[in-house]
Amino acid sequence: MTPKQIRLAAIGGGLAFLALAAGIALTALEDNIVFFRSPSELAAKPAVIGEAVRIGGLVREGSVQRGGLRADFAVTDLAHDINVSYEGMLPDLFREGQGVVAEGRFDASGRFIADTVLAKHDETYMPPEVAEALEKSGKLNAPHPGKDAR
């Protein structure tokens, strides 16, 4: 092969490879996107049953019930609530009144079955999604029910 042919072959091969890689990446991206919905958004427009969703808000005070390995709690943006079930160990920073983000699916009864629960931040930190959800529901600075002012 002449140098020119080699170069053409290399460029052609490279482009074909990039197209293939881009194809794989974009398909994977399309299949694996998870949307974030706040409790109010879900109240207005419920999610499709069985579709992966990410929700977030505060763990409502007094809502946490543990039975065996399972924990039930409500996630709220102080306008609307979502009932969540999670089987497994809750993260260390999970607490009533704290911001959480959960990923999972709604079942037919409207209960959110979480695969993962994230509460990885310290007491003063709130996940941005949660802060925004609270802001939208207009309750960001409202005193938290059942929580005395510190």
Place this chain on the structure above:
Amino acid sequence: MIAELGHFVLVLALVVAAVQAIAPIYLARTAPDIALSIARRASYLQFILILLAFAALSYGFVRSDFSLAVVFANSHVAKPLIYKIAGVWGNHEGSMLLWVLIVAAYGAAYARFTDTKDSFAARVLIVQGWLGVAFLAFLLFTSNPFARLLPAPFSGQGLTPILQDPALAAHPPLLYAGYVGFSMAYAFALAALTGADDGGNWARRMRPWILTAWIFLTLGIALGSYWAYYELGWGGFWFWDPVENASLMPWLAGTALLHSALVAEKRDTLKKWTLLLAIITFALSLSGTFLVRSGVLTSVHAFANDPERGLFILAILGGFSLAGFVLYGLRLPRLAADKPFQPVSREGLLLVNNIFLATATVTVFLGTIYPLVLDALGMGKISVGAPYFNAVFAPLTIPFALLLPLGPLLNWRAGSVKPLQNRLLLAAGAAALVTCGIVLSRGAASVMVVALFAAALWLLFGAGLDLAQRLAPYRSRLIKFWTLPANAFSAPLAHAGLAVMLLGILAATQWRAEIVVAAALNQQINIAGISLRYDGLREIDGPNYRAEQARLTYLTGRHQGTHIFPERRFYEAERAQTTEAAITTDMTGHLYAVVGETSGDKRVLRLWYHPYVAFIWLGALLMALGGSFALVTRLGRA
């Protein structure tokens, strides 16, 4: 008083950095010797001044001087000394001070150790000076670590307990030494672009610095992953969290750079690409730290979000990247054309390596940035998680691992596979055989998983072939291994490290066993062929926490009779709780036990068996070791 001195020397350091950045530019043409000598002295002085400031802040932390805002917010009297010191960089301001310290350290090290006497060295130090100016200004104007609180509080707020850990104390310095190290690649690229073509000499000069950066970054990422594994309470080692991705991107680009710089040096080709890659790698390093700090990304790593800082950061990131790219664009036509080369040759395969690594970098970039773009456009909040990255990386890894062993075995210029045929068949056969063994003993897995196993094993045996070929000339003195050339081990070790890491990832994700039980006293628990007994719980007091400690006893196997103690800790000062897993190593993996909540009169216990999971970090260590061998060879030659 000490703190005020610290602040003062930082201001002095900024002035010195400005001198280093500007003065040599004017002198470079008329008096190059004086320019270099000024740049050199300025970089020493800048380093010493920042070191003093760092010492002053450390003093504040060790003495628990709560009149300093960062100490108040991130420390506590009742904290072990090592975490008081680690607390210096466990917060935004202190970690930025560490960052500028490392920038200055690289500059001073270059000034001290370079054998270059020409204007090239001065240009490298000028770029380092500009970096110093930008980061010192950022530190002083938006993130002053010496800000006072008046009146001084009596007690600090403490350091987030999960950060009170030896691995995490070392994680930021290692990572920063990696990120900042790539600033040398950037400085070399700019110095090469602004000077006359020196036939790829700059690539030879750049190699030890990017090797150093790459070794640090490899270790830093691995340490972070290991920390997440044992600290976060379930044994995950990589989460595809945006911040992890932000560290992975410069690593991938930096790995590509290491290899393309080799081609630029040895074969005087691929130079344009290498220069571009050097600029990109540093731009990615900057975003690695600064996307995190700007609060654009949501993650455990996000410190306080402050829009003013975010803007300043974006200005630095944009400024340096833009300067690099514009200069590259302007100078590109003046660079000598790259020599053409044969596709089947070492440089051909190194180009393939670069194509794969660049593709991997782009896919990570896409998955990390796409949610930010959608959010900015108001098209909804999404997250792109592990499934996307796994779906892309698995098919990408197979051809990469299959082609990789060929590279070092082929010759430069015109290589040929023919003379290697028998040895390659041997390695392929061995890989196929072991893969069959795995499938037979562990049962069916998906085609993708089997292919990945086979590819990783082929890569491992290929590294063995490479080592054998490199050591062949020294056959007579293999026993006296310390007399063998270090360079013979560099690539084989690094490539074997990748293979070992892949095997660890595959084994740990494919064969993991997990059990959750609400255990009564003396209840027996079985997992992965291990039997344990739950012996109950007791309360213990640590230096700055209280803990509930469970005890489990091995009933079978080599560890029979030994106890393990998973804990839940409550940190008084920080009002937080952490899970301390009990991890027991045996021949085939880790038993990972965690104690959870009470459930009636029972206690929730969660146990995992993570097979061969340690291979992941062992692989990273091997890679870093391979890099160190290459570096030692370089330094020995210089």
